[in-house]
Amino acid sequence: MTDATYQGGGNGSSLVASDARTKRRNASEARFRIYGLAAIGAGIFFLVVLLTAIVSNGIGAFQQTFIEVPVYLDPAKLDKQGNRNVDDIKKVSTFGYTPLIQAALWQQVQNEGIATDYTKAGDMKALISASAAAQVRDWVIAHPDRIGDTVDFKILAASRVDGYLKDRVSRESIAEDKNIDAGHLDLTDALREAGIVHKGFNTDFIFGSDASESRAEQAGLGVSMLGSLFMMLVVLLLALPIGVAASIYLEEFAAKNWFTDFIEVNISNLAAVPSIVFGILGLAVFIQFAHLPQSAPLVGGLVLTLMTLPTIIISTRASLKAVPPSIRDAALGVGASKMQATFHHVLPLAMPGILTGTIIGLAQALGETAPLLLIGMVGYIATNYPDGVVAGFMSPNSAMPAQIYEWAKRADPAYYERAWGGIIILLVFLLAMNVIAIILRRKFERRW
């Protein structure tokens, strides 16, 4: 037996002080770790930047500038016959109301004793939203007996004035603007001091309808939210039963043959097909071929159903697979048929997982925009609430992401703020759906 004895010892290496090679290797190790940390840091940094951009740009949309003016509802202008007949009052268009509102604001300016170069009520036009006349007119038609009184109204300020209060518009930026002058901004400052112009919470942004291109201050997301809701109803009603049925077949009943393989290949490929291709499918099949109405939430829902089905099938199959075979064996052992074992035992146990997957699929469908562009949900100005449930499905509407895209395309920067604000609302919905999914999973998930 020979002892392996230490022969060398010549390079003078010590156990205490590391040599150059070890140092280099350790340094490279440390560098590598830093790269990894930096990559994660970069990812999170991008997330923070993105969220900051969304919140800082969009929060303004939830505030809106209002003007409080007492408007004298002049009977000589609004009801020439003097009989308070609603049909006669309706004949007065919004053009009849605009001078009254301008006069009212001009009166307020003079009452407060604000020094200004403007000399007539017509100069107040730049401060007041074009929607104000319609607002007053609607109120008068609802309360014809109040004609002749002076009524306090809270009307929207013009979008430039609103932008000035939110620091989006400054004296430099309006130098070329023919809608408003620096003098109007001075006047705004004074009116703000007097408490006539003030910012308030913007409920109309959440519940209101879209407005024409020139009235950014009036635009809201409410109608398109309803469009999204109807689309999600279609997706839920179609994708959940079809997806569950397909998954049950593939997971529990399908024989291993070429047809089953073919279905599986199709599903995994559909999951990776770009969403815009589903839009082309919807355009060609549902609109060109089946003559369903353009821009209808029904069509959008159908397209999104086809798009979400693969997601739902994949997650449903995973949760069916997670139910242990002993459950099936026990059911079969006491005499249940295969169908009974599946529907009475496996499916209820897999339900929480299926619901979680469905909610996540719905969240994905809710934020999807590209297919909606092709079936005409962009470009439709959603100014009216649908009347009734059937109209909700069949009549043209917009959807939340489509509305955001529409706003992002408009030239007025006031609409950018709306678009960011719309994104905040969209993300709140997505967050809520994901939180529900997580809670469902935490609460009902069973480990076997």
Place this chain on the structure above:
Amino acid sequence: MPVLWLILIVLALAAAGFVAGRLRVTTAGGARPHSLPNYYGWNVAMKVMVPAFAALIVWLLAQPFVVNGQVSGMITEQAIPEGSTLGLVMSDVRRVADGLDTAVSQGIMTHEQAGSIRAEFTDIRNRLGEAGVALGSNVSAEVLRAAQKYRALNATGNLWMTIAVLALALAGLAWGLKQAHGEFRARNTVETGVRIILLSAASLAILTTVGIVLSLIFNTIEFFRIYPATEFFGSLTWSPSFGGGSELGIWPLLWGTFYISLIALIVAVPIGLFAAVYLSEYAGSKMRAVAKPLLEVLAGIPTIVYGLFALLTVGPLLLSVFGRDGLNWMQAGTAVMTAGLVMGIMLIPFVSSLSDDIINAVPQSLRDGSYGLGATQSETIKQVILPAALPGIVGAILLAASRAIGETMIVVLGAGAAARLSLNPFDAMTTVTAKIVSQLTGDADFASPEALVAFALGMTLFVLTLGLNIFALYIVRKYREQYE
């Protein structure tokens, strides 16, 4: 009868059939029935609903074709105005027919009037205008006759459809009830039926693929009939003009697509890969539990948000550095770089979570062997784990590339609209997806090459992404088997 009512009646018949079938078995007495009572009920309900609804669907799909065929036979060559097509005249016919329906339902015309008025004697456009139906032009006598024929055919069609569906439902009801006796094996029948329903639900995936392929192919063939394929694949210019004489070469669009995807991958792959390596090899469970979901939030954000981020935040930011006030490389905020960067951010979680799975699938024994030889952790990763995981990582990158090629909203908002072949990443360029959107939105009719080209572009996109996906999945699957 409106379709909705028909559906409700069939459903009501099915419910009644369920109760009746169940009752018949339970009250029959005698020997114990073969199946549980509910199965007899379901058997009846199934026999009411399945044939009736199948007939309804087939009829609803077929009727427009039959009616269109009959009515378009009535329209002579002379009735088609200059520059118009049979399809446009037919849509006029449909509109007039709808208008007549509205007028009847509002009581402006009686049913007989709508069927017999003549364009020679009555101003149809004004009459329909009263009903709130706006028509673009005056209605010619031929179109009006066609519309009346259209209405008449549809009315008879609907009548026969109602009769057929109700007859089928009643026949099914009788058949099911006849079977509702103790010796009938109701459970077996119902289960076979349910199985067929499950199978057809699964087959919908095939139907969807077929639908995509057919809708792309037919319109693409239509496009190549009016526009030469050699031009489409050979020309280096993309300048569509709806007035005619447009050049529709695909290369500028493909170049834009690849350039943007390349930049996106240059951003996403290193960040995603390093993040995945760190998360799977170094990070403790606490850090993993925080960082992984945070990164995956990026994947859950809708693409419209990234699009807006590119247009309104990243674009102006890049412009302030590379634009006229800075290096003067950039003309406008929308550019290849803008879209590429933002798309890269979007793809980070995609690359990182796929690579994470793949790195985790590398067997521990390989790591242990490497540590045993004295390698440091980073040496193990670089020389053992990454080479072992390489095929899977390549698959993940290919999947990310296919995502980038098919991405729409970011490029629509962030990349600009000009189709050009340029090497400068700060130029505005456009992509296949962006042009599909711009050619198909708006009221273009589907007969012009400028609109139909979108289907050829869609076909290209579909083939490209499908090829990438199949290849990537093949690589990933092959790799997975290696270690299983």
